[in-house]
Amino acid sequence: MALIFLLLLAFLLCLSYRPLTLRISRISTRIHGGLQACLAFALLLSCLQAVIMVGKDYPARLALLQELNGQGIRLAGQVVNSEPATRGGYRTTVATHQLSKYPSTYEAAISLHIYTEQLFVPGSSVTGVGRFRVQGSYYSVKGALRYQGGAPSAPAIFLLKNELRAKATREIGADEAGLVLGMAYGDDTPLSEQAVNALRASGLTHLTAVSGSNITLIFVLAYRLVQQLGLPRLLLICSGLGAATLYVSVVGPDGSVLRAWTMGLLGAVGLVLGHGAYRLTLLSSCLIGLLFISPELATDYGFVLSVTATASLMLLAPAITRLLCHIFPLLWAEVLALPLAASLWCAPVILLLSESFYPYTVLANILVAPFVAPITLAGLAALLASSLNYADQAASFFLQCGGLGAQTVHWVSRWCYDLPGSRIPLEVSPHNLLLTLFGVAAVSAIVLVTDARINTPQDSRVPALFDVGGSGIA
Known part of the structure; x- marks a missing residue:
């Protein structure tokens, strides 16, 4: 799908190349330049994004997360935020650095959400266990979370x-x-x-x-x-x-x-x-x-x-x-x-x-x-x-x-x-x-x-007397 998208962008960019297009009016020429620039930037950004994601092994990580979807896992990470949930309890966001499913352990840096009965302090190290769920780009765990090494003191801004x-x-x-x-x-x-x-x-x-x-x-x-x-x-x-x-x-x-x-x-x-x-x-x-x-x-x-x-x-x-x-x-x-x-x-x-x-x-x-x-x-x-x-x-x-x-x-x-x-x-x-x-x-x-x-200002008319391309010069 990504390859088809890149090929489509490249095809549109080729079509927008000036020698291949008809110059119908000054308006079309003005819009043409902006269109070509936007398409070129979209193609460049898409290629750059694809290279970065492959270089950081992002596709393999996505495949791993899909494989773990619905499975019981253990997690280790750091609390990013913990706030009251609409339906009671607290929704705690954890930036993970490790996911485990016996007998394997994986290095996975993702942001996932887990609903807890306890308010957790941001910045604290935690471990958890539960069922891992993937919903698009939203990752959650239904299970339990606990502090790793005791609860630290909460930051002043968090308490405020x-x-x-x-x-x-x-x-x-x-x-x-x-x-x-x-x-x-x-x-x-x-x-x-x-x-x-x-x-x-x-x-x-x-x-x-x-x-x-x-x-x-x-x-x-x-x-x-x-x-x-x-x-x-x-x-x-x-x-x-x-x-x-x-x-x-x-x-x-x-x-x-x-x-x-x-x-x-x-x-x-x-x-x-x-x-x-x-x-x-x-x-x-x-x-x-x-x-x-x-x-x-x-x-x-x-x-x-x-x-x-x-x-x-x-x-x-x-x-x-x-x-x-x-x-x-x-x-x-x-x-x-x-x-x-x-x-x-x-x-x-x-x-x-x-x-x-x-x-x-x-x-x-x-x-x-x-x-x-x-x-x-x-x-x-x-x-x-x-x-x-x-x-x-x-x-x-x-x-x-x-x-x-x-x-x-x-x-x-x-x-x-x-x-x-x-x-x-x-x-x-x-x-x-x-x-x-x-x-x-x-x-x-x-x-x-x-x-x-x-709203485009009209070109000023050149007097015939100074029109060197015509017959206005005496």
Whole structure:
């Protein structure tokens, strides 16, 4: 399958070669260059990914995991995170370094999940036993987990998050607490199953996953605050990077957070060097670097969704914005263009994840857009206030402010969830997936061609007197 995909990309790249295509108009020539560049980059990235995965013996590891699927195993690894589960108990994420099935022992570095009755401390070494299950790129064990060598002391940030989660659930309610803390730093564990279903049907689950918007908000806030001191631009950028890095250390580095942080780092370097406009080049560099370091990110749906949404905002959203500017003011055009572009390009991935289409995602994202930044800042302010022993009342105030906005977001999600046709089931098959991909490509092409026709400045006419190729010169 991978070989067929690479051959198809190579064939499309050959077809896009200029001597083999017809030069119909200036618009087709302009689009042609972008298409050829995108195809060449896709082919390069696919080949690079294939070489890295083979070099790191990734196919053999996948075959091993499939062989162990459904089998009883022993594991040894390190706790990455442990958080309350929706249905009781705790969901503990373990980064393994060894899997055993008598009489063999295998070196396998994977991230798996196990539901436990005990809260485990991140960073601690653990061993476990249970039945291993593989669901796509999601690995889990149904069994038991225990400390290896005794329970260590919990990190301060871990205890602080647990205390704030309990406080927020007690003061503003579980669903509001899950949304406020989820939007602030990704802790959405208090959300009920009903709230999660409503957020999923309205396309708002991305709000509780730390993304580039959170990193951008932290970077810009630190940049603007320090700017009041009149410091040089290099120091301003370094302060923004420091704040973003501190934020990532609080949140925890998963796939989307790493992508967002790396993108911000590359963007800051571009600003210092005077090349901040090359955002697509920076995203490409970010992808190649992250996939080179960790090829398994290619199978992480959260990482794929994050990258796809970012690429859509860079490539498609500007064209949609320019078209909508003929109808709406610039601010409204941007607010409409961002969810339109992201929802369109993420549709095939959403189909793979949920086997459904959700037609009201754009509407829901537009309605909640004004509340996203205030809720995020309120959650972060509550976390900061909770770290100060004498600021408990301040933490409660920020939680109450964030809770008001969270109530509005939940109301929008439930309203969209109750609308007719909020979820359209669709079987995941090669036929349906190809139709979805071709539909997304067709709509994107229509938008780009229309934008090029309407918004491309016309070439200035050369007076006949100076037209050396004609008869205008006397």
